[in-house]
Structure formats: structure tokens, C-alpha cells
Amino acid sequence: MNKYITAYYLDEEKLLKGLKQVKTKGVRVADVLSPFPVHGIDKVLGLRRSRLTRVAFAGGAIGAIVGFGFQTWVFTSAYPINFGGKPFFAAPSFIPVTFETTVLFAAFSMVIAFFVVSKLGPGNKPVIHDERVTDDRFLVIVDIPENSSKEEINEIEKALHDAGAEGINYKA
Amino acid sequence: MYVSPIREPLIRGNKDYSQVTKDILAPMAGTPSKYWYMGIALALSAALFGAWATYVTLFTGIGSWGLNKTIGWGWDITNFVWWVGIGHAGTFISAILLLFRQRWRTSINRSAEAMTLIAIACAGFFPLIHMGRLALAFFIFPYPNTRALWVNFNSPLLWDVFAISTYFAVSLIFWYVGLIPDIGTVRDKATTKIKKAIYGFLSFGWTGSAKHWSRHETVSLILAGLAAPLVLSVHTIVSFDFATSVIPGWHTTIFPPYFVSGAVFSGFAMVLTLLIVTRKALNLEQYITVNHIESMNKIIILTGSIVGIAYLTEFFIAWYSGNEYEMFTFVNRAFGPYAWAYWIMMTCNVITPQLFWFKKIRRNIVLTFIISIFVNIGMWFERFVIVVSSLHRDYLPSSWSMYTPSVVEVGLFVGTLGLFFTLFLLFIRVFPVIAIAEVKSVLKTSGENKNHSEHE
Numbered sequence: 001m002n003k004y005i006t007a008y009y010l011d012e013e014k015l016l017k018g019l020k021q022v023k024t025k026g027v028r029v030a031d032v033l034s035p036f037p038v039h040g041i042d043k044v045l046g047l048r049r050s051r052l053t054r055v056a057f058a059g060g061a062i063g064a065i066v067g068f069g070f071q072t073w074v075f076t077s078a079y080p081i082n083f084g085g086k087p088f089f090a091a092p093s094f095i096p097v098t099f100e101t102t103v104l105f106a107a108f109s110m111v112i113a114f115f116v117v118s119k120l121g122p123g124n125k126p127v128i129h130d131e132r133v134t135d136d137r138f139l140v141i142v143d144i145p146e147n148s149s150k151e152e153i154n155e156i157e158k159a160l161h162d163a164g165a166e167g168i169n170y171k172a
Numbered sequence: 173m174y175v176s177p178i179r180e181p182l183i184r185g186n187k188d189y190s191q192v193t194k195d196i197l198a199p200m201a202g203t204p205s206k207y208w209y210m211g212i213a214l215a216l217s218a219a220l221f222g223a224w225a226t227y228v229t230l231f232t233g234i235g236s237w238g239l240n241k242t243i244g245w246g247w248d249i250t251n252f253v254w255w256v257g258i259g260h261a262g263t264f265i266s267a268i269l270l271l272f273r274q275r276w277r278t279s280i281n282r283s284a285e286a287m288t289l290i291a292i293a294c295a296g297f298f299p300l301i302h303m304g305r306l307a308l309a310f311f312i313f314p315y316p317n318t319r320a321l322w323v324n325f326n327s328p329l330l331w332d333v334f335a336i337s338t339y340f341a342v343s344l345i346f347w348y349v350g351l352i353p354d355i356g357t358v359r360d361k362a363t364t365k366i367k368k369a370i371y372g373f374l375s376f377g378w379t380g381s382a383k384h385w386s387r388h389e390t391v392s393l394i395l396a397g398l399a400a401p402l403v404l405s406v407h408t409i410v411s412f413d414f415a416t417s418v419i420p421g422w423h424t425t426i427f428p429p430y431f432v433s434g435a436v437f438s439g440f441a442m443v444l445t446l447l448i449v450t451r452k453a454l455n456l457e458q459y460i461t462v463n464h465i466e467s468m469n470k471i472i473i474l475t476g477s478i479v480g481i482a483y484l485t486e487f488f489i490a491w492y493s494g495n496e497y498e499m500f501t502f503v504n505r506a507f508g509p510y511a512w513a514y515w516i517m518m519t520c521n522v523i524t525p526q527l528f529w530f531k532k533i534r535r536n537i538v539l540t541f542i543i544s545i546f547v548n549i550g551m552w553f554e555r556f557v558i559v560v561s562s563l564h565r566d567y568l569p570s571s572w573s574m575y576t577p578s579v580v581e582v583g584l585f586v587g588t589l590g591l592f593f594t595l596f597l598l599f600i601r602v603f604p605v606i607a608i609a610e611v612k613s614v615l616k617t618s619g620e621n622k623n624h625s626e627h628e
Contacts, residue, residue: 012616031381031382031383032381032382033379033380033381033382034380034382034385035189035193035353035357035380035608035609035612036353036385036609036610036612036613037385037386037388037389037609037613038382038385041382041385041386042382042386045382047382047383047386049386049390050386050387050390050391052387052390052391052394053390053394056394056398060398070314071325074314074322074325075325078320078322079320079321079322081324083324083326084326086326090326093325093326094325096328096331096334096335096405096409096412097325097330097331097334099401099405100331100334100335100338100402100405101334101338103338103342103398103399103401103402104338104341104342106394106398107341107342107345107346107395107398107399108341108345110391110394110395111345111349111391111395114349114387114388114391115376117387118383118384118387119377120352120376120377120378120384121376121377122373122374122376123373123377124376124377125372125377126377126378126379127379128360128379131360131361132190132360133360133379133380134193134353134356134357134359134360134361134378134380135189135190135193135357135360135361136188136189136190136193
């Protein structure tokens, strides 16, 4: 595990202000753990917009093709049956099932992708830095380069302190 | 985000984040109160009655019900449609109100979604047992079999299978994805080792990382976008079960919108019934405020009025179409042997919700509770009227008949009610009933403390 410093804020507005301030001093913030989504933090941390929407679109498209294609195959080639004189390829009556498979595939593919890329899953044991992160603390994690000197570390700690962070903790 | 100063705060009391956690987790801690035990004892005895009725139905057959050759759908389908309708509020609240940025939903969406899942499970039970041979229920799914036969994709009954199972599955993941951060909170606040291990397992290793939150928000938004048309599709397809048939009284094109608004109407009524008791019992009055109840009452009056207009439109079209069979069915509904059911429906669904035009009544908790019960009853009778009164007098007067449910059918209905309340009572002990993270995210803009500090 790398060396890092943790520090926390008790207010999301102070957190955002503090993060912007330490960023100008060249402190590299690796992650922020928060009890709820803080709006505007993506920009400060330089997070890209999630591409999970594309997974949902692809999943939905596959669902639509599978749903419609399967019904077409069943009624036109696998086992065509005449239902009340309707055409075998009765496209309008395939729509409800096609809609449902579209939604089902889109939703499940996106949620599964979310768990996979976030490395979340049943039984996953994360490092819990601070148990109050899911309560009322906004924890800032600052990565420290391998060969940093004592002064450099002190400088980062000072920058965090000046930016209003509390509980500054160096972990090696 | 700017919030008008005249807007009422959504969360009462001067609270900070840790107070919110504490308040919402409080009902899960310690031993349950004696009211909880009384409630679950009552619910379990009702469920036991249902288990007996299920046993009788499975071992002696559908003959133990009061159905006859003329009336092939009775309480079973009535209950099915009623439960599916109730299952519409949760996903409506969390999906459609999310897209409309209604922040008052944050206090009620979690429990409403749980209620939806339980209601859908109760609903699904009825078509299954209606088949008579439960062991062969898997025939409704298209699976490869030795007869090389597939299901009929032209049939609305088959669409129902897809609609309801998709709705259940998508609602379940929507609910669970929203629950994960809160399970993380429960894990970190747990006092015993076993609790920590169980909630740790269920939390999927949630840490609250900024990257995860960003993805979580994207996923919630897209799921809401997917679930919104899904909610509307489910009752639309249920209404197709009736609308695509050729029975007068069922064969109408207004059924889809009429069923959907009826579903949201009954769903909100059930949410009100449950939450008015829950907020009191769990001391969550500062989170689920009178303001929330008023907002829900406004949706009740909107959807209730749509339902009322639909009833009148049906009657008008029965006359205006010049179709004597349609006209006969409607006159028979309102003045025939089942007129009592029709007038109960009209009173409960059309008249009582109109009382909500008065602000005093809208904000009165006791009256709201009573009216919500009326709506639940009215909506059950709506389905009964549609199912039974359309069937009992068909084209051939010699086959006209009446229908009385047997004690077994009553048992099945009471049993699902018991199951519903049992599972809901377990839910409030096992998971936080309010979305903690979501409430915290609106606390600053919509909490009481914020409004004071800014505008005094």
C-alpha cells in the first residue's frame, strides 16, 4: 500500500473550498469519501463523466434485437401457428415483449457494469479509513509519492491544515 | 440550488448529518416494541389463513372457489389487478418524481419502493394460483421443450408475464442500488460483530468514494429513465388483458390510461395508509412531514379525478356508440344486481378524494388516513366491478349467473394482506425506512436550519 494522508471535513461546502485551495498548492487528492454525493466534486477531482450510459444503451439495443428477433423466429420459422387469422409476422403484437426485454437488458447490463467497474460486490471487504464517512465526515485521501522527503510531507499537511481540514493523519 | 423562502422545509427540526443518521437508524436498534409484536402476530395469523386457503386450492382444485361457467374470473383476478395497482406508487415516486426533480420524494421513496416489491409479489401469486396447477406454472415462460412449442406472443396474458417479471426485477435492482450506501451506514454504525458482518456483506463493500458516487448517480438517473416508461407499461399491459377481449365493458380503448392513473391513485393511497402509521410508530414525523402528506394528497386528487372522468367517459361512450350490448352492460353495472359494488366504487373513488380540494383536509392526518382507506376499498371494488359485473350477464340470459366468493377465496386475499404487512414489518426492522444519503443531500437546501439561517 502506498503512503497517504487522510483528513476530514464536516461540511461539504468547506470541503469543496478546501479542495480547490490545496489543489493550487499542488497536492494530489486521490479520493474523497463522503456520506452522500457532493455536487461539483467531479470537477475538482477531475473525474470524467461516467460512461455507464453507453453500456445501458448497448444493453437496451441488444435486448430489443433479442426480444424482437426471438419472437419473429418463433412465429415465422420455428413453429408458425395461425392465431385467429393474424399474420405469422405480427410485428405490432411483438412490441410489448420487445419493450420489456429492452428495459430489462438495459437496466441489468448497466447495474452489473457499475458493480464491475466500481469493484463492488457481495462479500467485498473494503479498507474503512473512518467509520464516520458514511455518517457525517467527508474524508480526503492524499497520495504521497514514494520518495517524498519529510519536508514535502509536512508541506502537504500544512496545506491541508490551512485549507481547514481536520484530523490530519499520516499513514505509511 | 436556490429554494424559495416561502417553501416549507422538507425536514423539520434543527438537524445535522449525524442526527439524521441517528434518527433514521433508531427504529432498527434494540428490541421491537410491543405494538410491532402485536402487528406481526396479527399479520402472520392472516398469512396462515392464506396458507390454509392455498393448501385447499392446490389439493382440491379451483372448484373450491365460487367461480362458475359464466364467471370465470372472480376475486383472484380482482386481487391481482388491485395488488399490481398498489405496486405502482413506489417506482412512480422514485423514478418519475426523480426525473421531475421533486425533492420531497427523498423521505418516502425507500419505503414506497419496498411496498411496491412486496405488492408485486402478492400480485404475482394470484395468476399463478389461478392456473390451478402451480407445479406447471413454468409453462408460461418460453423455454425449449420436447414438444418444440413456444408460448403465444400475441396474447396479452403472455405480455403480462414479461411486464410483471421485468417490473419486479428492475424495481428490485433500483431499490437495492439505492439501498447500498445506506447499508454501508448501517454497517459502520453496527454494534455487534454479526450485524457488521451481515451488513458488510450486503453493502457490497461500499466506501462512499467520489468516483462511486458519481457512477451511482448516473446509474440512478438512467434507471429512473428506464423505470418511468416501465411503470406506465405494466398497468397498460394489465389493462390489455381486458381491452383486447370482446366482452362488452372490457373492450374499450381508454383502458390503458384509465388503469395507469387508477394504479397510481391506489398506490399512493396505500403509501399514505402505511406511512401515516409508520411515521408515528417510528418517530419519523420530522422527516415525513405534513408537507409530504399534502404533496401525496395532491397526486391523489389528480389521479382520482382522472379515474372519475374515465368512469363518466365509459358511460357516455356506452350510450353514444349506440351499441346496445355495451349500453346494457353499463346500465346493469349501475342498476343491476351488483349496483351496490358500483356505487361503493363511485363513492370511494370519485367523491371522497374530492375532499382534498380543501387545504385543511389535505393537511389533516387523521382525515387523510381515513380517506386513504376509502380509496383502497374503492379501488378494490373498481376491479371487482370491471371483472365480475361485465361477465355475469352475457348474451344468453339462460347462462346469467351470480358470483359469491367461497371462504377459500377470502382466505387467499386475507393471506396476501397478511404477507404484505408481515414483510413490511420485517423491512422496517432490517433496513432504514428512509433513504439516509438522499435526505442528507437535500438537508442543506430543504432542511429547517438552512431556511432559518438564510432568511432571518
